[in-house]
Amino acid sequence: MSTAxxxxxxxxxxxxxxxxxxxxxxxxxxxxxxxxIGWLFPILWAVLTSLRSYDYTAKNGYVSLGGxxxxxxxxxxxxxxxxxxxxxxxxxxxxxxxxxxxxASCVAFVIARFxxxxxxxxxxxxxxxxxxxxxxxxxxxxxxxxQVPLPAFMSDSELLYDSYWGLIxxxxxxxxxxxxxxLSNYMKALPRELYExxxxxxxxxxxxxxxxxxxxxxxxxxxxxxxxxxxxxxxxFWATVLMRTGDKFPVTSSLNNLRGEFFTDNNLVSAGSVxxxxxxxxxxxxxxxxxxxxxxLGASKG
Amino acid sequence: MSDLPLIQADRAVPPxxxxxxxxxxxxxxxxxxxxxxxxxxxxxxxxxxxxxxxIWLPALATVxxxxxxxDGIGSLDTIEWVGGRNYRDVVNIYPPFVPAVxxxxxxxxxxxxxxxxxxxxxxxxxxxxxxxxxxxxTALYLPxxxxxxxxxxxxxxxxxxxxxxxxxVFGSNVDWYGDPGVxxxxxxxxxxxxxxxxxxxLYLAGLKGVDPSLREAAAVDGASETKAFFRVIFPVMxxxxxxxxxxxxxxxxxxxxLVWVVNKGRNGLELISALVTQNVVGEASRIGFGSALxxxxxxxxxxxxxxxxATVMRENRR
Numbered sequence: 001m002s003t004a005x006x007x008x009x010x011x012x013x014x015x016x017x018x019x020x021x022x023x024x025x026x027x028x029x030x031x032x033x034x035x036x037i038g039w040l041f042p043i044l045w046a047v048l049t050s051l052r053s054y055d056y057t058a059k060n061g062y063v064s065l066g067g068x069x070x071x072x073x074x075x076x077x078x079x080x081x082x083x084x085x086x087x088x089x090x091x092x093x094x095x096x097x098x099x100x101x102x103x104a105s106c107v108a109f110v111i112a113r114f115x116x117x118x119x120x121x122x123x124x125x126x127x128x129x130x131x132x133x134x135x136x137x138x139x140x141x142x143x144x145x146x147q148v149p150l151p152a153f154m155s156d157s158e159l160l161y162d163s164y165w166g167l168i169x170x171x172x173x174x175x176x177x178x179x180x181x182x183l184s185n186y187m188k189a190l191p192r193e194l195y196e197x198x199x200x201x202x203x204x205x206x207x208x209x210x211x212x213x214x215x216x217x218x219x220x221x222x223x224x225x226x227x228x229x230x231x232x233x234x235x236x237f238w239a240t241v242l243m244r245t246g247d248k249f250p251v252t253s254s255l256n257n258l259r260g261e262f263f264t265d266n267n268l269v270s271a272g273s274v275x276x277x278x279x280x281x282x283x284x285x286x287x288x289x290x291x292x293x294x295x296x297l298g299a300s301k302g
Numbered sequence: 303m304s305d306l307p308l309i310q311a312d313r314a315v316p317p318x319x320x321x322x323x324x325x326x327x328x329x330x331x332x333x334x335x336x337x338x339x340x341x342x343x344x345x346x347x348x349x350x351x352x353x354x355x356x357i358w359l360p361a362l363a364t365v366x367x368x369x370x371x372x373d374g375i376g377s378l379d380t381i382e383w384v385g386g387r388n389y390r391d392v393v394n395i396y397p398p399f400v401p402a403v404x405x406x407x408x409x410x411x412x413x414x415x416x417x418x419x420x421x422x423x424x425x426x427x428x429x430x431x432x433x434x435x436x437x438x439x440t441a442l443y444l445p446x447x448x449x450x451x452x453x454x455x456x457x458x459x460x461x462x463x464x465x466x467x468x469x470x471v472f473g474s475n476v477d478w479y480g481d482p483g484v485x486x487x488x489x490x491x492x493x494x495x496x497x498x499x500x501x502x503x504l505y506l507a508g509l510k511g512v513d514p515s516l517r518e519a520a521a522v523d524g525a526s527e528t529k530a531f532f533r534v535i536f537p538v539m540x541x542x543x544x545x546x547x548x549x550x551x552x553x554x555x556x557x558x559x560l561v562w563v564v565n566k567g568r569n570g571l572e573l574i575s576a577l578v579t580q581n582v583v584g585e586a587s588r589i590g591f592g593s594a595l596x597x598x599x600x601x602x603x604x605x606x607x608x609x610x611x612a613t614v615m616r617e618n619r620r
Contacts, residue, residue: 028427028432032432035424039441039442039498042445046459057465063471106345106349107350110342120615122346128604128608128611129357131603131607131610132607133556133596133599133603134575135575136361136596136597137360138579139582140359141356142582173357174357204335204337205341205342206338209345234447234450234452236563237559237562240562253451256563266465269455272455280447291447292443296504
């Protein structure tokens with residue numbers, strides 16, 4: 001992958017072609033508008049439903065207007081204890097993302113900096129790990145996690161099972177692969193003269209990594225951080241199977257427990273869904289550029 | 303630079319003369335000091351141990367356990383080797399297995415034959431210079447940032463029998479998530495909704511990387527836009543095509559969250575991933591049996607992972 005594709009933001013969209021609309025174009029726009037609105041619809045519908053009172057929609061049906069209220073959000077927040085679960089998500093996501101980026105950049109640096117006959121095997125081991133189906137590792141991991149003791153001050157379960165530490169570790173192990181792949185490609189594109197200059201200055205390997213390579217990787221790191229925050233926040237499977245205490249579930253997996261409580265009230269379900277979606281939507285709109293670049297970084301060579 | 307570091311510096315540095323062989327180890331060691339070598343080893347070893355210990359060894363252990371009758375409770379000495387019995391049992395006396403395989407294949411077929419081509423089609427349309435292209439793109443890949451578990455809930459608002467929009471509009475009375483005849487289609491629509499945006503993004507990036515002169519050449523030759531796309535553009539996007547294929551296969555193999563939030567993968571929503579989970583965390587823990595199912599997933603995924611690695615590594619070497 002060339003750095004050129006990553007840094008050059010094509011601004012075709014910023015300068016729309018100023019030519020008269022041909023009929024074919026009109027059809028194209030109509031089609032794309034219909035698809036775009038159709039695509040947004042489920043989300044818009046969730047927002048709309050969440051803003052209406054259950055009593056009103058129960059009486060008048062959902063195909064109606066009125067009964068506007070914010071009560072669903074208040075009730076959902078309280079019943080589902082979202083405050084606590086959001087905090088749990090933070091406890092897991094923030095350390096996991098930082099650790100993933102740190103460990104992955106270390107491996108990527110070595111792979112990119114040195115020619116070593118094991119490089120390709122190393123890269124393969126990491127990249128493939130990210131693509132394995134999680135369920136294929138579940139059985140031994142489950143057993144392992146229930147056997148590894150942790151001191152009580154680290155987790156009240158005194159095991160890796162049912163602890164934030166366990167979830168952080170497995171998320172890091174899984175996500176490292178993707179980041180190693182992207183970062184090593186990015187680092188390989190950096191000019192090698194940098195290292196020669198650094199070596200002439202007598203910089204140690206650690207300083208070359210930390211003070212030469214890492215600052216230059218900021219764009220890739222920003223894209224990966226955005227992506228990894230979203231992915232780890234959205235992670236559902238590991239938290240579902242490796243956690244037991246309801247109070248410790250991160251937001252995404254706590255959704256499943258809401259099912260019972262909210263079962264009869266779709267307006268509450270929608271308010272809960274919107275609340276859970278808000279962090280990812282904020283990331284999406286604020287850091288859209290990074291998000292998109294991160295996704296395509298891994299796939300395209302440009 | 304005339305010396306060979308212990309780990310050879312990369313290709314941009316001219317290959318050192320054979321002098322190094324006779325040239326003296328002392329100087330070579332000076333280039334990479336002991337500290338440096340320790341640092342390099344740690345930089346690789348720590349992440350490697352994590353990935354091998356938490357991913358590759360468990361994967362191997364799964365394969366091993368699939369040939370035993372371990373119940374998951376007794377100590378490891380009670381393990382007995384049973385050969386292929388678990389696999390025979392999975393195929394012969396486990397009723398949800400066949401539907402699960404069918405559902406996984408159906409999932410793959412729908413993503414591969416409907417969602418991926420549609421995503422590609424949208425990417426081709428959006429690759430033209432269009433007013434409002436940014437809006438269209440944003441709308442299409444918005445679902446990509448949502449978790450599949452959350453998507454299950456969002457679509458429940460449309461699918462629910464009593465309170466869902468679909469039944470309200472069409473006056474039908476179908477339990478879209480509950481009826482075993484239709485629920486697999488309902489969750490596949492929700493999953494495809496997300497998949498299309500992702501594929502569109504990948505192809506959009508791929509199309510931007512296509513050499514514009516190829517298009518011009520095709521236009522000069524008088525090829526229609528469609529023909530130019532299929533004959534010229536699509537073939538040169540081969541790496542992206544392979545990646546999309548692999549992403550689609552892996553996604554359909556990993557499909558789990560959506561069916562798990564709907565009904566834990568039962569009653570019409572059986573998937574292999576859900577069966578594995580049921581056999582481990584469910585009421586009956588049948589370790590050997592669950593491992594056999596997991597091994598099947600593992601083998602299928604490894605075929606496509608190898609294909610993926612072969613493609614991306616070849617691209618990188620270029």
